[in-house]
Amino acid sequence: MGLVDRAGARLTVRPEEADVLVVNTCSFIDTAKQESVDTILEMVRLKTEGRAKKVVVAGCLVERYRDEIRKNIPEVDAVVGTGELESILEAAGIAPVAQAAPSPFTILTGHAAVREGREAGAGTHKVGHEHAAWNELKSFRPEGDHRERQGRFSREDWRGAGHLLPTYLYDESTPRLLSTGRTSAYIKIAEGCDHPCTFCIIPNLRGKFRSRRFESVVAEAQRLVASGVQEITLIGQDTTCYGEDLGLKDGLATLLDALARIEGLRWLRFLYAYPNRITGRLLETIAKHENICKYLDVPLQHASPDVLKRMKRGAGADIFLKTLEKVRAAVPGIALRTSFIVGFPGESLRDVEILEEFISEARFDWLGVFNYSDEEGSKAFGLDAKVPKRTIEARKRKLMKLQQGISKRAKQAWVGREVVLLAEGESEETELLWEGRTQFHAPEIDGKVYINDLGALECLEAGRFYRAEITEAHDYDVVARVVGGPL
Numbered sequence: 001m002g003l004v005d006r007a008g009a010r011l012t013v014r015p016e017e018a019d020v021l022v023v024n025t026c027s028f029i030d031t032a033k034q035e036s037v038d039t040i041l042e043m044v045r046l047k048t049e050g051r052a053k054k055v056v057v058a059g060c061l062v063e064r065y066r067d068e069i070r071k072n073i074p075e076v077d078a079v080v081g082t083g084e085l086e087s088i089l090e091a092a093g094i095a096p097v098a099q100a101a102p103s104p105f106t107i108l109t110g111h112a113a114v115r116e117g118r119e120a121g122a123g124t125h126k127v128g129h130e131h132a133a134w135n136e137l138k139s140f141r142p143e144g145d146h147r148e149r150q151g152r153f154s155r156e157d158w159r160g161a162g163h164l165l166p167t168y169l170y171d172e173s174t175p176r177l178l179s180t181g182r183t184s185a186y187i188k189i190a191e192g193c194d195h196p197c198t199f200c201i202i203p204n205l206r207g208k209f210r211s212r213r214f215e216s217v218v219a220e221a222q223r224l225v226a227s228g229v230q231e232i233t234l235i236g237q238d239t240t241c242y243g244e245d246l247g248l249k250d251g252l253a254t255l256l257d258a259l260a261r262i263e264g265l266r267w268l269r270f271l272y273a274y275p276n277r278i279t280g281r282l283l284e285t286i287a288k289h290e291n292i293c294k295y296l297d298v299p300l301q302h303a304s305p306d307v308l309k310r311m312k313r314g315a316g317a318d319i320f321l322k323t324l325e326k327v328r329a330a331v332p333g334i335a336l337r338t339s340f341i342v343g344f345p346g347e348s349l350r351d352v353e354i355l356e357e358f359i360s361e362a363r364f365d366w367l368g369v370f371n372y373s374d375e376e377g378s379k380a381f382g383l384d385a386k387v388p389k390r391t392i393e394a395r396k397r398k399l400m401k402l403q404q405g406i407s408k409r410a411k412q413a414w415v416g417r418e419v420v421l422l423a424e425g426e427s428e429e430t431e432l433l434w435e436g437r438t439q440f441h442a443p444e445i446d447g448k449v450y451i452n453d454l455g456a457l458e459c460l461e462a463g464r465f466y467r468a469e470i471t472e473a474h475d476y477d478v479v480a481r482v483v484g485g486p487l
């Protein structure tokens with residue numbers, strides 16, 4: 001969006017007004033693919049019947065089905081994979097702006113370019129920019145190289161997919177356009193994943209793990225905060241691996257430590273911790289800084305050691321409980337989020353019981369349960385003993401019911417607490433309520449705080465912070481009244 005904006009295009013969220021329609025797609029599970037395809041078809045209809053002249057398909061569906069999209073939906077004018085961001089201009093038919101300075105974009109397409117660069121020496125592939133992506137790509141983790149030799153990233157069985165893995169990373173000078181309002185922003189600190197989880201095709205779509213340069217992330221955060229952003233959420237497929245490929249030890253903790261010192265940054269959090277990479281140093285860093293949210297999202301996927309072994313993730317309920325104990329002891333009051341996959345091939349009733357017992361004992365603040373999706377190209381695709389869809393659905397319902405009770409009791413304990421609240425806007429359900437979040441809610445995913453009493457204020461301003469008292473609790477959401485602010 002930043003690139004087309006800088007080239008002079010005007011962006012609109014109303015597709016019927018657009019000349020060029022861009023569909024950014026997802027393809028890691030069945031439902032995501034379906035949603036992507038439905039949206040493409042809807043946009044194609046708008047092109048056929050309306051004013052749009054071009055449909056561009058971007059993102060992970062392109063990585064998975066590049067040729068198939070072109071063959072089966074000929075109305076699509078161009079496809080842009082996750083490693084080809086710069087080609088969005090050409091795809092959309094927008095002339096790049098003439099620049100006095102060289103392009104801040106540095107795109108390396110595929111392994112061939114990386115190998116060539118390695119042979120020629122670092123710096124060869126700097127494409128007109130001091131902080132070329134090549135600098136960030138010269139050192140994959142040994143785990144990544146090892147897994148590549150084992151075929152982890154192979155797309156050979158995928159009909160219609162290109163065979164080159166993306167190697168792209170943006171940097172601090174890449175133009176961005178925030179779609180998350182003026183107060184909150186995401187920063188991607190790393191891309192790709194080297195883990196061998198057998199249900200997951202994300203590494204095949206996104207490539208090997210690679211971290212953005214430390215200084216690049218800090219510079220971007222500084223710029224965002226200077227422009228008014230007060231909440232930063234760090235993301236990546238596995239943020240807890242951050243910096244390993246750059247030779248950093250405890251890279252995420254070091255990064256958080258540097259970012260937390262940026263004046264004006266009120267909330268800083270990271271998502272998607274890998275369970276065995278939550279180090280003492282990381283927890284100390286979360287505890288030490290007031291502006292690092294007391295919040296940890298650690299997707300565990302299951303709790304039965306047998307299932308986790310077949311998922312190639314290892315560990316089990318006992319180890320996870322010890323980890324959670326360590327986390328809670330180091331950061332008192334921390335909100336914990338996790339997600340599980342239910343119905344993995346061979347999952348027995350006993351496995352589900354183990355998961356239930358674990359959920360009861362672990363008492364997560366936020367929890368998601370996802371149905372297993374059988375993805376071609378994943379190792380689990382070849383496993384026998386697939387669990388029928390109806391059984392998966394019933395197991396998921398049971399687990400969510402269990403969590404509902406746990407969440408309800410936990411939210412009751414919030415009543416009477418005073419919290420700092422980020423006002424997000426009028427409620428989608430009724431204009432009589434406002435919605436907000438605390439540091440214990442990540443953007444978009446967790447429950448909501450409904451504000452039904454503005455206290456002494458006449459109105460709230462979206463994107464501002466207030467003091468509030470929790471007055472009521474429901475299963476997942478709470479109700480609050482404003483007692484002070486804006487802060």
Ligand code: SF4
Pocket residue numbers: 193194195196197200201202203237238274
């Ligand atoms: S760690 Fe996450 S992204 Fe990486 S393979 Fe496992 S599930 Fe997929």
